[in-house]
Amino acid sequence: MLLPPYLNFVVTAKNLCFNSFRYVEVDEEHGGEFFYYLTESENKPTEDPLLLWLTGGPRCSAFCGLVFQIGPLKFVTTEYNGSLPSLVYNPYSWTKVANIIFLDSPLGSGFSYSRKYEGYDANDTIWSEQASKFLLQWLVEHPQFISNPLYIAGDSYAGKIVPMVAKRILDGIDEGKEPLLNLQGYLIGNPFIGEKVDENSKIPYAHGMGIISDDFFECRLKPLPSLASTTSGKRILKENQNILHPPPFPDPGCRCYVYTLAYYWANNNMVRKALNIKQETIKEWIRCNRHLSYPIEPKSNIKYHLSLLQRGYRALVYSGDHDLMVPFSGTIQWVKSLNSSIVEDWRSWHVGGQVAGYTITYSNNLTFATVKSAGHTAPEYKSQECLVMIMRWISGALL
Template identity: 70%
Template sequence: MEIPLLIVSLIFLCFFSSALSSSVVTYLPGFQGPLPFYLETGYVEVDQDHGGEFFYYFIESENNPAEDPLLLWLTGGPRCSAFSGLVFEIGPLKFVAAEYNGSLPSLVYHPYSWTKIANVIFLDSPLGSGFSYSRKYEGYDANDTIWSEQAYKFLIQWLVEHPQFISNPLYIAGDSYAGKIVPMVAKRILDGIDEGKEPLLNLQGYIIGNPATGGKVDKNSKISYAHSMGIISDDFFEMIQKSCSGQAYENPTTSQCQMYLNSFTNSFLSEINEAHILEMYCPECRWKPLSSRASTTSGKRILKENQNILHPPLFPDQNCRCYVYALAYYWANNDIVRTALNVKKTTIWSLQGFFIPSGDHDLVVPFSGTKQWIKSLNSSIMEGWRSWHVGGQVAGYTMTYSNNLTFATVKGAGHTAPEYQPQECLAMIMRWISGELL
C-alpha cells in the first residue's frame, strides 16, 4: 500500500531532528548578472558531539526539478572541496583563465553542466574539506566509515528540509578517492531502507569516476599502464616484475624492488602530468592528494601538518590546466564571496545499478586497474567491449555486466573525466540515467 507523500514526510520528521541552516544565492561576485539557475548553500550538523557541520551547494535541475534525479556529489582527496566538482567538473560555473592581477577572478556559465538533467548537491566532506568544519579537533578524526555515515546523515537531514525531493530518483556520485566512499553511502541507504528506519528513498544507483579501489590494484596498475603507454621501457618493466616477484608494489619487501619503484617514481613519474599524461607538466600543481600528506588518525595532526592549505598556492604557468585552481583559492577566500555564499567566518576554504566512467589518460588511477577490480567481482558480461559515440565520433569504450554495472572509458580524458571532456560526459550521463545504451 502506497503511503501519501505528506504522511511520509511527517514520519520522516519524527525520526530525524533537523539541524540545517540554508539560504538562496541569486548573485555571485565575479559572475555578470543574476545566476541563471537556482543555487542554495547551507550547513547541516553531522557530528553533534564535536560540533561538526557539512557545508553544501545545492543547484536545482535546469530542466524539471520536480521529476529529475537528485544527485549527491562527493569529491575525493580525501578532503578536497566539492566546489572543485562544481566549477571544474559537473557544475554550471567555470573560472575564466585570465591572468591574476589581484582583482576577483571571473566566472562564466558552463553549458555542459550535469544540472541540465539533475538536481545536484555538492557536499564538502569529510569534515575539514572546503567550508565544512568541526568546533573540536576530534571531529576531524574521520576515517572512511565515519565519512560515509556522516554523508548518509547529511542526506537524511537535508531531505527533512527538502521533502519535495524524497521521491526523485536518487544517485550517489563522486570520483577519485570518493570511489571508496560512494558505494558505502549507497549501501548505508539500502540498509536503512531494509531496517525500516525511514521511508523508501528512490535510490537508483551510484556513479564513481576514475575511482580509487585499493592500494594493491591502483599501484600495480600504474606501472603496467605506464609501460603500455611507452613511459617506461620493456626492459625496465621486466626488471620491476622480476625484482618484485609479483608482490604488491604498494608494500615492497625487498630492497631491490624498492630501488626500482623509487626509480619509477623519481625518474619517470616526476616529470609528467599524472592526472593527464599528454598535458603540460606543471611542478606547482603536481598531483599530491591530501591522503598522502596527512594521517586521518589524528585531527590535530591533520591541521598541524596541512597548514599549507591555509596559504595561497603558487601560480603555475597560465597554460597549465591547474592555473584555475589557484584562481579558485583566491575567489573562495575573498570576504565578499564568503558573505555571498553565507559561509561562517570560522572556516577557511581549501581545495583538495552503478556506473564507472574512467578517463583513459589518467595515471593517478589508471582505467586498467579499474577493469581489473571489476573483473574480480566475477560478474557475467552482458555486453562486450564496444565503442560509444558523441557527434558521430568515438567518445570512449564501454562494457555492461550482469550486476547492473556499466563501465565506460572517456577517450582523451584525465583523472576527473568531466573536467577534460565535458560534452562527452554530459551525453554519457544523460544516456545512462535515462536507461539508454551509451
C-alpha cells in the same frame, strides 16, 4: 537563488539554478557541520534525479566538482590581477538532467568544519556514516526531493566511499527508516576502491602508454623497499621543498590555473559573506586539505558493490583512459571480478560521430565506460562527452 551581482558572476543562462549553500550538523559531540552547494536541475527539478556528489582526495572540496567538472559554473581563465575571479555558465553541466548536492566532506574539506579538533578524526567508516546522516537530514528539510530518483556519485578516493554510503542508505530502507529514500543506484569515476590492483596496475599502464622504458619496466621484478620506508617522510620533505623553493605561479594557459583562481575566489571576504560562511570556522579555504590526517585504508569495498548489484541497483563505473593515478586497466580488472555476465561486450561509444570511449554492459545493471583522452577527473578534460554519457545512462539508454 543566484549569488548577488556584486560578486562579479557572469552567468549567461537565464534558467541557471544555484539554489542554496548551507550547513548541516553531522557530529553533535564535536560540533561538526558539513557545508554543501545545491544546484537544481535546469530541466524538471521536481522530477529529475537527485545526485549526492562526493569529491575525493580525501578532503578535497566539493567546489572542485561544482566549477571544474560537472556543475553549472566555471571560471573565466584570464590572468589574475587582484580582482575577484569571474565565473560563467558551463554549458556541459550535469544539471541538464539532475539536481546535484555538492558536499564538502569529510569534516575539514572546503568549508566544512568541527568546533573541536577531535571532530577532524576521520576514516572511511566515519566519512560514509556522516555523509549518510547528512543526506537523511537534508531530505527531511527538503521533502520535495524525497520521491526523486536518488543516486550517490563521486570520483577518485570518493569512489571508495560512494558504495559504502549507498549501502547504508539501502540498510535504512530495509529497516524502514524514515524518510524512505528512492535510491536507484550509484556512479563512480576513476575510482580508488582499496584493491591491490589500484596500485599494481600503474607500472604496466605506464609501460603500455610508452611513459617508461622496457628496462625500467623490468626493474619492477626486483625486490623493493617497503612502502612505509619509501613514503614515511614524503609530506615533511614536500613542505620543506615548498619553503626553500616555492612552487611557481601557474601560467593562465595551464589547466591547473583555475585552481589558483578558486583559492582567491573562495577566500574573498565578499564571497564568504554571500555564502554565509560562519566566522572563525575555516580561516583559509584550501582546495585539497592535506594538513589533517586521514588513514588511507587498503581494505577493499568490493563487498558493497556486490550487495548493491545483487539487489538490482544501477551502477556506472567510468574512467578517463589517460589517468595514471587510477588506471582504467586496473579498474576493469576489479569490475570483471564482480562476475557479472556480459550483456554487450567491449565496443566504442560516440559523441558527434567521433569515438568518445569504450564501454561494456553487464547484467545486474552494471556499466563500465572509458572516456577517451580524459585524465583522472574525466569531466574536467572531456566535459561534453561526459555530459552525453550521463544523459544516456540516467535515461536508461545504451552509451
